[in-house]
Amino acid sequence: MILMTSLIQPTDTIYIWAVLLCVVLGVNWLDQRFKSINKLGTIFLYVIAGVILANMHILPFSSPVYKSFSGILVPLAIPMLLFKSNLRKIYEESGKVFIAFNLTAISSIAAAFIYGPVLRSWGMQEIPGFTAMYAAGAIGGTVNIIAMGGTFGVSEELISATTMLANFTLGIVLFVLSFTAGTRTYRRWFKHPHIDEREAAILADPEAATKPFSAVFWKDKGISLLDVLKTFTTAFVILAVSRLIANAVVAMKPPFVIKQLFGSIWLVMTTLSVLGATFMPKWFSSLKFGEEFGLILMSLWFVTVGTAANVYKLGQYGLFVLFAFAVTLACHLVLSFLLGKIFNINLEDICCSIAANIGGPSTTASLAISQGWSNIIAPAILCALYGYVIGNYLGVFIGNCFM
Numbered sequence: 507m508i509l510m511t512s513l514i515q516p517t518d519t520i521y522i523w524a525v526l527l528c529v530v531l532g533v534n535w536l537d538q539r540f541k542s543i544n545k546l547g548t549i550f551l552y553v554i555a556g557v558i559l560a561n562m563h564i565l566p567f568s569s570p571v572y573k574s575f576s577g578i579l580v581p582l583a584i585p586m587l588l589f590k591s592n593l594r595k596i597y598e599e600s601g602k603v604f605i606a607f608n609l610t611a612i613s614s615i616a617a618a619f620i621y622g623p624v625l626r627s628w629g630m631q632e633i634p635g636f637t638a639m640y641a642a643g644a645i646g647g648t649v650n651i652i653a654m655g656g657t658f659g660v661s662e663e664l665i666s667a668t669t670m671l672a673n674f675t676l677g678i679v680l681f682v683l684s685f686t687a688g689t690r691t692y693r694r695w696f697k698h699p700h701i702d703e704r705e706a707a708i709l710a711d712p713e714a715a716t717k718p719f720s721a722v723f724w725k726d727k728g729i730s731l732l733d734v735l736k737t738f739t740t741a742f743v744i745l746a747v748s749r750l751i752a753n754a755v756v757a758m759k760p761p762f763v764i765k766q767l768f769g770s771i772w773l774v775m776t777t778l779s780v781l782g783a784t785f786m787p788k789w790f791s792s793l794k795f796g797e798e799f800g801l802i803l804m805s806l807w808f809v810t811v812g813t814a815a816n817v818y819k820l821g822q823y824g825l826f827v828l829f830a831f832a833v834t835l836a837c838h839l840v841l842s843f844l845l846g847k848i849f850n851i852n853l854e855d856i857c858c859s860i861a862a863n864i865g866g867p868s869t870t871a872s873l874a875i876s877q878g879w880s881n882i883i884a885p886a887i888l889c890a891l892y893g894y895v896i897g898n899y900l901g902v903f904i905g906n907c908f909m
Contacts, residue, residue: 512560516569525565529555530805549648549808549869550677553670556812565813572810579803581771584649584894585744586737586800587867588779589793591891602851603882606859607889609845610838611896614644614863617837618904621830626908630826634908635660636668640830642901643672646893647866648808654901657770667823669811675831676865680873682835683857687877696846696853733794740793744782748775773898780895797867834864854879862890 514521533551559565618641626633635658642650648669655665686692748771755769768774783790838860846856858879862870867890874882 512563512566514565516566516571519571522565522569522571525559526806526809529559529809530802533805548805549673549865550680552805552808553673553812554677556809557670557674558812559809560813567813572813575803575807575810580649580652580807581745581748581775582741583800583803583807584775585741585779586796587649587804588776588891588894589737589740589783589790589796590888591780591895592783592787592790593780593892593895594784595787595888603855603859603885603889604892605849606846606851606855607862607893609849609851610842610856610859610863611645611893611900612845613837613841613860614641614834615900615904616841617641617644617830617834619907620837621833622904622908624833625826625829628826632658632660632664634658634905636664636826636830637908638901638905639665639668640672640827640834641904642897643668644834644864645900646895646897647864647869647890648673648811649804649866649894650897650901653770653773653776653898654905657773657898657902658905664823666811668827671824671827672831673808673811675828675835676869679835679861679864680869682839683861683873684877686839687853687857692843692853696843696851696856698853729795737793737796737799740782740790741796744775744778745771748778773902776895776898838863854882858882858886859889862886862893866890866893 514525529552533548533555536551537548556565560567618637621640622633622637625636630636635655638658639651639654639660642654651669651672652665654660655668687698751774752769752771756765759765760769842856842860845851846853854874854877858870858874861873867887870886870890874886
């Protein structure tokens with residue numbers, strides 16, 4: 507049997523970084539110029555690009571470069587993405603989107619108690635860790651999957667398969683939600699002020715319909731050296747203090763639940779970031795470009811998620827993950843819209859809340875931006891950041907229910 511090696515070797519650090527950055531640049535260039543690409547969502551394209559490059563043996567399936575992302579760059583990105591997660595501000599400014607997000611989170615939790623027992627009966631191993639990962643990911647996004655994987659000591663193979671397939675299915679989520687928002691049936695059942703506003707704007711300026719809204723949202727912003735230094739310094743300090751606290755907790759050998767909560771840098775880092783944003787708003791609101799830098803780091807990592815996906819090895823967990831996805835999406839399409847109808851939530855708020863739950867800030871932003879719902883972008887992102895926070899804690903609770 508001939509073992510096929512990749513064109514770029516695992517130790518070719520410079521070449522791997524160059525390809526990853528080219529992919530991220532290319533995807534964002536396409537996203538901001540073509541509406542059809544914009545509707546797919548950048549995360550989906552990052553993962554697909556990684557899968558293709560690895561399975562065509564251009565990039566390696568594994569590399570020390572990829573490990574540096576999960577060890578340093580992703581933990582560094584999380585505080586940056588949470589710099590604006592002031593809980594007071596989220597509650598005051600997100601309005602009905604915040605209510606919709608919490609209602610859709612109930613759907614994610616309900617789904618876990620459906621697919622968990624079924625997958626256990628099918629003989630799947632590591633059920634506590636998997637339910638914690640997938641439920642947390644379905645409330646906050648991929649970052650929570652990685653956090654719960656580390657918290658519950660889930661195998662690398664299951665983390666990789668779950669992360670890859672969860673992000674791959676985001677394309678399906680965006681398509682379904684975009685289709686739902688455009689159907690007459692749902693428009694008849696729910697109020698849709700943002701859709702009406704966008705359609706009125708298109709009638710007033712037909713050329714606006716040809717431009718991807720992402721090009722407007724990610725507009726040029728002034729930047730200074732001090733801004734960059736403040737952002738990176740704050741993120742590194744939070745990461746360092748989190749590691750210090752987590753190591754100290756582990757060294758004290760506390761009860762298992764305490765170790766889960768405070769012996770993991772992911773939960774400690776989330777807590778410190780949110781506390782800082784909430785109780786030191788003047789400093790954290792002055793930190794610029796945290797979202798941009800954080801998304802760049804996460805974007806690079808999403809490509810490596812795809813490169814780790816050897817299509818010939820996904821069969822071991824693929825069916826399990828896809829079943830969990832199908833149950834979760836079904837619960838959202840039924841329960842989330844039912845609760846939304848009961849509480850008189852707008853159609854756009856429900857769609858963006860589902861995207862925020864399943865995919866996190868970048869996914870809900872992709873949906874709102876691609877649909878041109880400009881007034882809902884900021885509240886949806888704030889609620890998705892809130893999902894980062896509660897997702898990990900709810901994931902720990904759900905995982906322990908299956909211990």
